Amino acid sequence: MDLNVWLWIVAGLLATILLGSTSKMFVPREKIAAVGGTAAQWLLDFSPGALRAIGTVEILAAAGLILPAVLDIAPVLVPITATCVALLFACAVAMRLRRGERKTIAADLVYLVLAAFVAWGRFGPESFTALTG
Template identity: 45%
Template sequence: MHVAYWIVAGLLAALYLYSGAMKLTRSREQLAPMMQWVETTPMPAVRLIGAVELLGALGLILPPLLDVAPVLALVAAVGFVLVQVGAIVVHLRRDEAKVIGFNVVLLVLAAVAAWLATSFV
């Protein structure tokens, strides 16, 4: 189970590190072609989402790696499930149902990571 966790968590962490860093460092104009929802979202909220994604990615990797409060990996994975539920809701409200496929994949991966993280608790 630990090998499966590291594969799923590593993939999620890489994706969220990239996504979070983009949200923290790029302007609205740079983000809008990739993430149309930022056009109607206040930039402090976009930055906060980016910070949450970075912290969550670190939470998936560091606690079990260092064997310090490994329950935080479970908390981070559940947090990513909630992030994706929120993202799906935003897309559906914006009539962007055609773009939620990736969100659903991330939701499933986060749920799997949460289940696998229970082996550390």
């Protein structure tokens, strides 16, 4: 598979992960924390309003990773969104380090690297402007 296909796969995976994590907007944080174990305890540090805001950012990020390219409307938003997603996961890593949750940090680090990969690929060798022009 070529790099463009891998970038689409990773962007789709990240969008799916981001959409899946928006459950915090609809399910009480106490319930998620009880079911999610150690990895979900961070939810209790945030107000319901803050969790809705984070969920809204995640929905917008999921859309920004896919829709601009699919609709061919400002496709430069894809690598910009991927950069913002990398920043989001960098903040998640920092939050986990602050909480002393070193065992639950691996997924956030993987997502950070995947987002950075999409940003690099779409700003660089497989930018949409290079593909169309």
